Amino acid sequence: MSEPQIHVRLAVQAESAAFTTQASSLAQQLNLPQVAADSAADEWDLLLQVGSFGLRLQELGKGAPGPVWVDFAGGANAHRRQFGGGAGQMVAKAVGVKGGVRPTVLDATAGLGRDAFVLASLGCVVTLIERVPLVAALLADGLARATADPDAAPIVRNMSLLHGDAIALMRDWQGEAPQVIHLDPMFPHRDKSALVKKEMRLFRPLVGDDDDAHDLLAAALALATHRVVVKRPRKAPAVAGIAPAQVLAGQSSRYDIYPLKSLSKL
Structure with missing residues (x-):
């Protein structure tokens, strides 16, 4: 099973400055670009967000649904x-x-x-x-x-x-x-x-x-x-x-x- 090619514009973003280091490490691990915590990030389709909530995937744009993350506790x-x-x-x-x-x-x-x-x-x-x-x-x-x-x-x-x-x-x-x-x-x-x-x-x-x-x-x-x-x-x-x-x-x-x-x- 070969790894699929990603055809969307995807970046990593920290919830706040407190999570910048963690976001940088994840971006490097996944070979993805990183955007600033306060960036509007209009040029991206998806953001992999790091913060107090853990890790979540958020679609951007008008009418985008809420984030997806893994929550086994709730x-x-x-x-x-x-x-x-x-x-x-x-x-x-x-x-x-x-x-x-x-x-x-x-x-x-x-x-x-x-x-x-x-x-x-x-x-x-x-x-x-x-x-x-x-x-x-x-x-x-x-x-x-x-x-x-x-x-x-x-x-x-x-x-x-x-x-x-x-x-x-x-x-x-x-x-x-x-x-x-x-x-x-x-x-x-x-x-x-x-x-x-x-x-x-x-x-x-x-x-x-x-x-x-x-x-x-x-x-x-x-x-x-x-x-x-x-x-x-x-x-x-x-x-x-x-x-x-x-x-x-x-x-x-x-x-x-x-x-x-x-x-x-x-």
């Missing part, structure tokens, strides 16, 4: 943890969470980490891979801030982040192989919620499509010990035309399940 993640349905959620069923079964999971397309957080909150140890440096930075920031929250801290201790090419990392995996690999290749989703629309609007030019999803699936099938699960839009074709042994369908999305060994034998 917001949608906290609501889903408390009221989302626990082990009855589709992602939990797909990876095989049931009874005393809590498989180790590799989320090879981590994104903003929502599914990984759900699985970690249910007791799974989850490794996350994110290939896009900016998204990985948002995710790392969210994980770091969550360690200060008494409810989220025990959950994120079950989560570890790797930044890199998921295909290469899986092909050269070091250590014990994950029992389950979760994949969610980028696809033109049709979810109509405002939050998803906002995030897709921001991330599509940054992330691009996973044109090599077939290689991603092949690497996952070669590494996982028990199963691979692939999240897809409900009516999308199976990745690489490889029919799954089982399909778990929801209202707008589904999970294609490729079993390798029974999880009941864990």
Whole structure:
């Protein structure tokens, strides 16, 4: 999975002078320009802002939505943890969470980490891979801030982040192989919620499509010990035309399940 080319005008900005050093370090790390804290920044499409709130991505221009950031302690993640349905959620069923079964999971397309957080909150140890440096930075920031929250801290201790090419990392995996690999290749989703629309609007030019999803699936099938699960839009074709042994369908999305060994034998 090659790193996508960014086709938007993106810069790093500090909330105030107190965060200038931190913003400079991040700009250097991500190879992005930096704008002053008091700059109107009219020539930019997006700003990666550093401040007391942590790290957030803000679109500029008339009618731009609010910022996107990773918040495991509050917001949608906290609501889903408390009221989302626990082990009855589709992602939990797909990876095989049931009874005393809590498989180790590799989320090879981590994104903003929502599914990984759900699985970690249910007791799974989850490794996350994110290939896009900016998204990985948002995710790392969210994980770091969550360690200060008494409810989220025990959950994120079950989560570890790797930044890199998921295909290469899986092909050269070091250590014990994950029992389950979760994949969610980028696809033109049709979810109509405002939050998803906002995030897709921001991330599509940054992330691009996973044109090599077939290689991603092949690497996952070669590494996982028990199963691979692939999240897809409900009516999308199976990745690489490889029919799954089982399909778990929801209202707008589904999970294609490729079993390798029974999880009941864990």
